[in-house]
Amino acid sequence: MPELPEVEVVRQGLARGVAGRTVADVRVTRDRAVRRHLAGAEDFVARLCGRTLLTAERRGKYLWLPLDSGDALIGHLGMSGQLLVVPGDAPLPRHLHVRVGFADGGRELRFVDQRTFGGLQVVVGGDPVPPVLAHVARDPLDPLFDDEAFVAALRRRRTGLKRALLDQTLISGIGNIYADETLWRARLHGARPTELLTRPAVRRLLAHARDVLAEAVEQGGTSFDALYVSTEGVSGLFERSLNAYGREDQPCPRCGMPVRRESFMNRSSFSCPRCQPRPRPGRW
DNA sequence: AGTGACGCCTGGGAGC
DNA sequence: TGCTCCCAGGCGTCAC
Numbered sequence: 404m405p406e407l408p409e410v411e412v413v414r415q416g417l418a419r420g421v422a423g424r425t426v427a428d429v430r431v432t433r434d435r436a437v438r439r440h441l442a443g444a445e446d447f448v449a450r451l452c453g454r455t456l457l458t459a460e461r462r463g464k465y466l467w468l469p470l471d472s473g474d475a476l477i478g479h480l481g482m483s484g485q486l487l488v489v490p491g492d493a494p495l496p497r498h499l500h501v502r503v504g505f506a507d508g509g510r511e512l513r514f515v516d517q518r519t520f521g522g523l524q525v526v527v528g529g530d531p532v533p534p535v536l537a538h539v540a541r542d543p544l545d546p547l548f549d550d551e552a553f554v555a556a557l558r559r560r561r562t563g564l565k566r567a568l569l570d571q572t573l574i575s576g577i578g579n580i581y582a583d584e585t586l587w588r589a590r591l592h593g594a595r596p597t598e599l600l601t602r603p604a605v606r607r608l609l610a611h612a613r614d615v616l617a618e619a620v621e622q623g624g625t626s627f628d629a630l631y632v633s634t635e636g637v638s639g640l641f642e643r644s645l646n647a648y649g650r651e652d653q654p655c656p657r658c659g660m661p662v663r664r665e666s667f668m669n670r671s672s673f674s675c676p677r678c679q680p681r682p683r684p685g686r687w
Numbered sequence: 688a689g690t691g692a693c694g695c696c697t698g699g700g701a702g703c
Numbered sequence: 704t705g706c707t708c709c710c711a712g713g714c715g716t717c718a719c
Binding site for chain 3: 404405406439464479480481482483518520521569571578579627630668669670671
């Protein structure tokens with residue numbers, strides 16, 4: 404599932420593959436893929452044609468490509484989205500929704516998305532960040548991420564720790580997989596009340612989040628199936644480095660206890676029963 | 688204002 | 704074999 408590392412790998416591919424190129428033609432074959440573009444698919448196409456894509460940027464799980472018009476093309480992969488840079492005569496995949504051809508006649512950009520939770524839109528402004536993304540917090544790999552502000556904000560929350568890690572307005576880029584991996588490394592259960600964590604504990608947690616995200620970027624991200632791939636269609640290798648996520652009943656790599664699976668927020672959470680004990684009422 | 692529940696969407700697999 | 708149900712889960716929206 405695309406979280407920060409997977410999206411970052413895609414961003415790097417876009418920077419290599421489409422930045423600096425001028426759009427010649429755009430085809431939208433499924434309007435749902437541009438539903439966030441409120442002015443409609445026709446307007447989406449008009450705002451892209453003839454424009455040059457300047458760079459490839461990312462905040463959390465959002466991507467955007469500033470245009471020479473002052474607009475920006477925003478992309479979100481949702482659960483199953485792919486941004487591919489491939490030859491125009493490559494076979495058309497089943498869930499291909501948007502094609503962007505370039506004036507240089509080289510490889511085209513494709514948005515493919517099985518579940519269409521993701522999508523594309525063109526918005527006004529993209530420097531330093533499109534206004535519609537202003538609510539998204541900086542992510543832990545952002546040089547301007549404010550560690551102490553995060554520590555204070557998390558401790559002001561009155562919620563569970565995993566819920567806070569998944570809140571993109573508090574810290575962005577972390578989804579279910581990397582939340583579980585961060586918690587495993589920090590030896591904390593996701594139900595721990597945020598307001599009871601000490602400052603040093605939150606700093607350690609943040610350091611683990613940074614580590615696991617950076618290591619996953621190095622490995623090209625996590626690919627459980629063919630749904631997540633780079634712009635070149637390559638799968639990531641980080642799945643083999645997962646310690647908790649998806650490892651129900653397998654031994655904890657640290658202590659050997661079988662990893663447990665719990666239902667949480669209508670999804671699965673994986674943790675070690677020994678390394679990450681459930682919080683007891685009134686203690687932490 | 689902060690918190691949490693809900694619905695969107697499709698394919699694959701389990702179960703009958 | 705074929706049908707139904709469940710699961711994966713990011714995030715915008717809405718209610719409290």
